[in-house]
Amino acid sequence: MGMTLTEKILAKAAGRSVVEPGENIWVNVDVLMTHDVCGPGTIGVFKREFGADAKVWDSEKIVLIPDHYIFTADERANRNVDILRDFAQEQSIKYFYDITDRANFKANPDYKGVCHIALAQEGHTRPGEVLFGTDSHTCNAGAFGQFATGIGNTDAGFIMGTGKLLIKVPATMRFVLNGEMPDYLLAKDLILQIIGDISVAGATYRTMEFAGEAVQRMTMEERMTLCNMAIEAGGKNGTIAPDETTYEYVRARTDKPFESFYTDSDANFYSDRTYDVSQLEPVVAKPHSPDNRALARECRDVKIDRVYIGSCTGGKTTDFINAARILKGHQVKVPTYIVPATQKVYEDLFTYKHEGQTLSEIFLNSGCIEPAAPSCAACLGGPKDTFGRMNKPEVCVSTTNRNFPGRMGEKTAQIYLASPYTAAASALTGYVTDPREFLG
Amino acid sequence: MSKVIQGKIFVVDDNIDTDQIIPAEYLTLVPSKLDEYEKLGSYALIGLPDRYGKFVTPGQAKTEYPIIVAGENFGCGSSREHAPIALGASGVKAVVAQSYARIFFRNCAATGELYPWESVERLCDEFQTGQEVTIDFDQNQITNHSLNKVYVLKSLGEVRPVIDAGGIFAYARQTGMISR
Numbered sequence A: 001m002g003m004t005l006t007e008k009i010l011a012k013a014a015g016r017s018v019v020e021p022g023e024n025i026w027v028n029v030d031v032l033m034t035h036d037v038c039g040p041g042t043i044g045v046f047k048r049e050f051g052a053d054a055k056v057w058d059s060e061k062i063v064l065i066p067d068h069y070i071f072t073a074d075e076r077a078n079r080n081v082d083i084l085r086d087f088a089q090e091q092s093i094k095y096f097y098d099i100t101d102r103a104n105f106k107a108n109p110d111y112k113g114v115c116h117i118a119l120a121q122e123g124h125t126r127p128g129e130v131l132f133g134t135d136s137h138t139c140n141a142g143a144f145g146q147f148a149t150g151i152g153n154t155d156a157g158f159i160m161g162t163g164k165l166l167i168k169v170p171a172t173m174r175f176v177l178n179g180e181m182p183d184y185l186l187a188k189d190l191i192l193q194i195i196g197d198i199s200v201a202g203a204t205y206r207t208m209e210f211a212g213e214a215v216q217r218m219t220m221e222e223r224m225t226l227c228n229m230a231i232e233a234g235g236k237n238g239t240i241a242p243d244e245t246t247y248e249y250v251r252a253r254t255d256k257p258f259e260s261f262y263t264d265s266d267a268n269f270y271s272d273r274t275y276d277v278s279q280l281e282p283v284v285a286k287p288h289s290p291d292n293r294a295l296a297r298e299c300r301d302v303k304i305d306r307v308y309i310g311s312c313t314g315g316k317t318t319d320f321i322n323a324a325r326i327l328k329g330h331q332v333k334v335p336t337y338i339v340p341a342t343q344k345v346y347e348d349l350f351t352y353k354h355e356g357q358t359l360s361e362i363f364l365n366s367g368c369i370e371p372a373a374p375s376c377a378a379c380l381g382g383p384k385d386t387f388g389r390m391n392k393p394e395v396c397v398s399t400t401n402r403n404f405p406g407r408m409g410e411k412t413a414q415i416y417l418a419s420p421y422t423a424a425a426s427a428l429t430g431y432v433t434d435p436r437e438f439l440g
Numbered sequence B: 001m002s003k004v005i006q007g008k009i010f011v012v013d014d015n016i017d018t019d020q021i022i023p024a025e026y027l028t029l030v031p032s033k034l035d036e037y038e039k040l041g042s043y044a045l046i047g048l049p050d051r052y053g054k055f056v057t058p059g060q061a062k063t064e065y066p067i068i069v070a071g072e073n074f075g076c077g078s079s080r081e082h083a084p085i086a087l088g089a090s091g092v093k094a095v096v097a098q099s100y101a102r103i104f105f106r107n108c109a110a111t112g113e114l115y116p117w118e119s120v121e122r123l124c125d126e127f128q129t130g131q132e133v134t135i136d137f138d139q140n141q142i143t144n145h146s147l148n149k150v151y152v153l154k155s156l157g158e159v160r161p162v163i164d165a166g167g168i169f170a171y172a173r174q175t176g177m178i179s180r
């Protein structure tokens, strides 16, 4: 019997030739990522359990990325970044993307921004490896053909001291996406379509493997969007087989060797679904659940108060290029927030040109709010003074990933999750809008 | 000796996500610091829609409900360990849900904060907040004293010894997986 890509990676990490879904196995960890929200607690667990003078298992395999609550006056939030810094110094952690000058993020060349995108851009996401992160969207990195999943502080503290974790091998659900992508659809539409089909618990305890010609033709950033939201269906991880597109991206960012794994043709799947993407339409997830799917055109009467383009799901360079395609030459009708995921994405806004104008010029000319400093910002609400936070019971179309009550702040606020195209089109009309109204 | 947990229940329905259990604005509290741990408890379930009523009385540190009864997919959303910890710190001993999100379930075991029981039937439609129940660990059942009825629970299986020990570290030491 063959194995899936996930099973092969886990078998290798466990030093075995075969593993089966449902087995509990100890795996060796290649990378442990933590951030300002869960890092201090992880460090606390590590010190409590291994002793105040303990050393981490490998100072080159831990990546510390402050990104969640950075541009805030909240003292405890600022203290938490200080805790990361002290720990990085004490343990000589090689990869710590620090920020000291919060008034001007550009003065901090080391500062990256949203952890999942920073991990990819800094070459920490490599095929065949095992990555754990104290953040549920760690599954984003599955786009690179690796095993990547989110864990809590206690498990992360355990890894910090031992470099190992006991995990259960997940069964794989395969999603084959065939056909030609229409030019009004984005990866975000596909993943919202799938989550709507299988529900927010449809992949609980399982791997979501994305395959098919539509996936093979996607850029790495679009592939990340698919895997990023595996957790919104309850998935343990998402995966995509590595190929030339993957190798090109990874090799440009790291020279660390890696090993690629592929799903065997006779592998066992928990389920196997096929989509013809040419038949799909732009969709949104209505409040208050990512599986509450509707066609964007069916929500044309939903009046909105703002649009938010940002986060690890929808704040990458490609996402802003796509938004700019729609916005160029038009005026937004509602406040439109532009939050680049990382400092690199921020730079791209000022250098990448679409039809002769930079992305940032297009955004400003169409009336968007000036691009914010890179961070998670209002994707998860955060302290009251967070940029873009929903502080009133308003309606927002957002390229983020969750719309549970209170996710972006105020618990009666309503969030419609959408692709960058649909978000931009909605900004132009003030209503939830199918991007076909502005494309073609 | 047989193990039981007894007390008043707080009832919620499906897809109670981690933002409702502990909203993001309180995540600056670091659970491994004792005073901040206690504070997290006082904010447990503060993100729930108002129709549920208050889980922790404002101004109090602890809840009067040591057991939560829920529907499907309890604890979905983020990986924040603050969620089971906030519940544990507020005085919750067990949740009885139809199903759980993976990371929440795992974090319950890892921290040893509370027991994530799974019910066979959908209890959240039948049970009401404030009723008295007893969970019997050896019989795998929950008795609702107000309804005078007994319901079957799925066995906790491999997570019970981990939580009994007090979480993965204690368990790993007990079983010799790590030294000291």
Ligand code: SF4
Pocket: A068, A114, A115, A116, A135, A137, A310, A311, A312, A313, A375, A376, A379, A380, A400, A401
């Ligand atoms: S951008 Fe949003 S979803 Fe992504 S890591 Fe930050 S808070 Fe989490």
